[in-house]
Amino acid sequence: MTKGKLKKMLPGGNTSQGFYSYYDNIIRPDANRIFIIKGGPGVGKSTLMRSIGETMLDMGYDVEFHCCSSDNGSLDGVCIPEIGVAMLDGTAPHVVDPKNPGAVDEIVHLGDFWDETLLRQNKPAILETNRRVGRCFQMAYFALKEAKVIRDEWESYITEAVDFTRVNEVTLQISEEIFSAVKPDFTRPPKARHLFASAITPDGSVNYHDTILQDTRKLYTIKGEPGSGKAALLAKLAAQAASLGLDTEQYHCSLVPQNIDVLVLPRLSVAIANLSAPVYFDPNCLPNLEVSKEINLSAFLDTEALNNFADEITGCRTRFEAAFNRAVKRLNQAKTEHDLMESYYAPAMNFHDINAKKEQLLARVIRYAEENASDPFPE
Template identity: 25%
Template sequence: MSEKILRYFAGGNTAKGFYSLYDTNLAELERVFVLSGKSKKEKSNIINHLIKKWNDFDYPMEIIHRASNPDEAEGLIIRKLSFAIVDGDHPREMGKEHIVAQWETIDLDQSDRTADLNDEINEVIDLKVKIEQSCLHAYKAYETGLKVHDEWERIYIDHMNFDLADNVAKSLISTLFKKPGAAANKDSNIKRRFLGAATPIGPVDFVDNLTEGLSARYFIKGRAGTGKSTLLKKIAAEAEKNGFDIEIYHCGFDPKSLDMVVVRELGWAIFDSTLPHEYFPTRPGDEIVDMYELTVAPGTDEAFAEEIANVEARYREQMKLGKFYLAEAKKYEDELEAIYSKVSDHAQTNLMIEELEHLMVNQSSHS
């Protein structure tokens, strides 16, 4: 069995629209297959087959999940083989600066099988339009929700002691980086990802998976606007300054904010442990850092209880609306996949899988 599988999202449904963080995760890989084709399900099936095949070997794997259907994979990375296979279609973005000679696009629609769609082409076009419109409605709801969230943050920002917040950061940085490690004579390797995503079934996260096996986990608690993301940015900057490899997990709601920083060389993770990814200590090495208790004027919750309740209700309504529209988009996608399945060439797909397996075996023999 694979010694470790990391699960995360590289693209998310956010208040800034669909946001892609693929680039840093594919950088420096020698062999990358970029799948292109109408059917998301077919691409996921190919990736899932390779995951099952290589799960019996002792290679750590990274599985990239699909925000529109979190049970499906849209990418597989095996770094020991310098190999990846990913769904490369819109709206994902992969910077050309990372593409090297052995990157290859596989067009699943190049055969004549798509000609059989002619009878249903109008229905296909109509469903694609509906999917796009539903997603845009979802992003608009999240955008509105972010503006409401800014109101929520302002309540606490106005009653926060920034000197105390700076002291919390300095103390944590001292604790996190006191252990000697491989921090000299190299540049940081930074991977940017999402630990969770807004999906048609609601928020989904992989915090437990991503922090498994680490000796220390720091759970940042606090209200909106109490400096959780700012604290994480300071810690990430310190890790980079000292030359540690870093996993930076962006907020799936507002990608300009951070949700988690992991430095595996030092054995720790520190993350925003509030809804929708609220966790509590369960094992030795777990510790809570409560930014509300440490930095905000006592009694703020009580003094502004009515205003906070109003803002929170409006925020939750927008999150509920966003989920509704993502679920609507998923319904249309399922109808579209049902049409595509009628013309799927399973024999051709199986041949493609066999060829990919052969290439991966050759890659492993040279690794």
């Protein structure tokens, strides 16, 4: 049996606006079954979801791992698109409650398998650790908000030096190359799926471009200084794709979640990606991926205008890096505190019974696989 394909992305992120969620895009509300996994830290939610996902991969099903932006080794969800089944971590900060209880959504509460007496013995330590986790996240978000303000200042200097006529010309050129042969499809509304391809994590900036682009054949890479027009270019291409009836996968910026960083057009096997720092991705890691064009929008900057703000731009770079690194440091501290909190919960868990529950869930997922084969984003 051929093993299925694994795709990784992030449904939520640590951003300049705090924790930002695209959880509603993991799977459609009218899926076959959505298991919402509840329970405290260290009770086995991520391990349960990963185990079931890996089993389905081995059975030949394509599986999506929705990774956690606050814990590089954990999952926030698992989706099996072909059968319309997903498992979601329903605890804070990504609180998920049933929208269609029973018909689609079902809560699986791993708190049924903990020893309350043991947990109550550690109540003061748990409360204090939880407070410190929250405080670390608060400080991380302060730093990311500061980084965004610095970036806005930085962008103001760059924007003043941009030759937008040339930016518009290259946007039109890319658009013609991608869409000129596309026959519009107005038989149904186009679908747009919104997630993150990269994240600001306790380990710094990470991305999953290597799995997101594994089925892409042509890639357009965009680079440039903040304010050089990257976000606007990607937004225009996304709008044009929608106007032609094309479905899109839109992966958003980890700092400014409204901006698109990666636009994937599955029907065309084409993607456009902003590969400016702090995102690093080498397209050569995917042998079937052809880089059709590399565009550096910084080439359209007026050097004389830039020189007028050289000191200010250098200062912005330095201050932005300091704020960004401070945010990562606080996220790392939050992860350390969270690990400590897990150490209070893990000894109170009956993992034998949790494993039995996992096997029951797996049996049900396999049954859905045998009985149903549907798109989680149906027509």
